[in-house]
Amino acid sequence: MPTAVTDGLAWWGAGDYDVARQVLQRGVAALLVLAFAQVVTQFRPLLGSHGLLPVPDFVARVPFRVAPSLFHRRYSDRLVVGVGVAGAVLAASVVAGLPQRGPWWVPALVLLACWALYLSVVNVGQRFYGFGWESLLCEATFLVAWLGSDAEPVPWVGVVAARWLLFRLELGAGLIKWRGGHEWRDLTALDYHHETQPMPGPFSWHAHHLPRWWHRVEVVGNHVTQLGFPWLLLLPQPFPSVAGAVVVLTQAWLVLTGNFAWLNWAAMVLGAAMVSDGVWRTVGSWTGVAPSASAATSVASSSFVVATALVGALLLGLSWRPARNLVGPRQLMNASFEPLRLVNAYGAFGRVTRRREEVVVEGTDAERPGVEAVWREYLFRGKPCEPGRRPPQVAPWHLRLDWALWFVPLGSPSGWVVVLVERLLEADATTLRLLRVDPFGGGRPRWVRVRLFRYRYTTRAERRASGDWWVREPVMVLVDPRGR
Structure with a gap:
């Protein structure tokens, strides 16, 4: 009772x-x-x-x-x-x-x-x-x-x-x-x-x-x-x-x-x-x-x-x-x-950026990183990379490396990007598992660089003609070629 x-x-x-x-x-x-x-x-x-x-x-x-x-x-x-x-x-x-x-x-x-x-x-x-x-x-x-x-x-x-x-x-x-x-x-x-x-x-x-x-x-x-x-x-x-x-x-x-x-x-x-x-x-x-x-x-x-x-x-x-x-x-x-x-x-997107810039990471086996070098791109799991790939559904999973790279063109402190380059030069296995495609199949490239590209969506006409979701063009080299 x-x-x-x-x-x-x-x-x-x-x-x-x-x-x-x-x-x-x-x-x-x-x-x-x-x-x-x-x-x-x-x-x-x-x-x-x-x-x-x-x-x-x-x-x-x-x-x-x-x-x-x-x-x-x-x-x-x-x-x-x-x-x-x-x-x-x-x-x-x-x-x-x-x-x-x-x-x-x-x-x-x-x-x-x-x-x-x-x-x-x-x-x-x-x-x-x-x-x-x-x-x-x-x-x-x-x-x-x-x-x-x-x-x-x-x-x-x-x-x-x-x-x-x-x-x-x-x-x-x-x-x-x-x-x-x-x-x-x-x-x-x-x-x-x-x-x-x-x-x-x-x-x-x-x-x-x-x-x-x-x-x-x-x-x-x-x-x-x-x-x-x-x-x-x-x-x-x-x-x-x-x-x-x-x-x-x-x-x-x-x-x-x-x-x-x-x-x-x-x-x-x-x-x-x-x-x-x-x-x-x-x-x-x-x-x-x-x-x-x-x-x-x-x-x-x-x-x-x-x-x-x-x-x-x-x-x-x-x-x-x-x-x-x-x-x-x-x-x-x-x-x-x-x-x-x-x-x-809490709060988000107090400002909306009007221009999309993306970090693109590339490596090469060439002896020297000159104009003759053939550069191959490291592909990430979620962020825009190749123009023909449709943006995937990843949420509620959080791809932390992909998200952090989005902030780099906005001026976020990015000394860690140089460390990322070093890990790719080492072909560090745990780092490579964060990626979707390693163009070197687990091997060590001779040189790695980081470039900045301007991305925009294709128009409806461009998509019908090419099948692409994005159009991109190079802006600048963000991290000069580093070699091993």
Whole structure:
């Protein structure tokens, strides 16, 4: 029989969000599986002891308090693989719903372990982990760790925190655009974006060639979605459900027209979690698949209430600087205000580039790199290379080397590109596995150089005539030929 104390804790449960908890916990965990799989497959050639930006060098100059990571204590390539495998296994258990069957602290410990492991990776990841969705995944993982198990009601603190995260994600992206380049205000941004975005997808060429009036509709729709609808998250239901549904639909269009790693997928998980159980039951009654009633008790355990209350107070205290960032005239995008990345600022594409330039890496077997040399191109998995190749669908997988190369023509620090040349001259096997085609079949070229090319989509007429998706022309030599 419930006591007076437990009766007094009944209000702690939000109610009507059991489906949302499942969506958040399992959805975020699925993204963690992907992220840890990338640690196993990509971290060593990029950041390992013999990588392009070695972690041992980074931790030697950056103190733990600035970038807390278990790799400050010790780093080895074998250890980082262990971190990736352990994180993937823990996250997969949450996807399967195993920790959620126990008391509330079991999924909390599992997800906090995932958070600590991934934070350790991100904080030493430098250029290759310098993306907003890394902080987003860290913050979301910490948040869902406190949603409890199936034996507990969904805490209202968790519901509010999830809404606050989606609010910052969407409104931050909308404000950074409105305050950024004039192309967002004169509605011309989408005239260029589908062509110049970091990683075009299979339908990006088609999206670029849609009528200009449609691009204006896209920009207006973006402003309405990111500047207007987030405010519905601050209202009672069913308004948050409406806002969440809009986020899912608009993010699905971005998935269709580009490759932004798991950013869009994370936003869709958050959007779907805004939908109440009542709305899911209504939709289920239309489709014949209604969610089952929750087996959770109506009263939260006292230990769960204390833990989530403390976490809620922590998140509230850390929210001041991100909130001030939203309203401030010098808004930062994709910024963390503390090294644990618990409450962050988000935003993307404050400016849209109008010209696409791509790094092209070539090697030759010639004795000298003169005009007689025959240069062969290294081909990458995702970024534009040969004009006849249709841009592939790679998201939610993140090709970190391809993404980092997109920033090089924009002026990003790129000393690591010279290291990439050296690894190709060595025919380093782990580096070559990041590529789609090694023109030397694992052998060592005599010379490697890096050139910059101007890329643009073919017109409809050019595509019919040649079958190509791109037209490219050389701009300059970025790294002069280096030999062994």
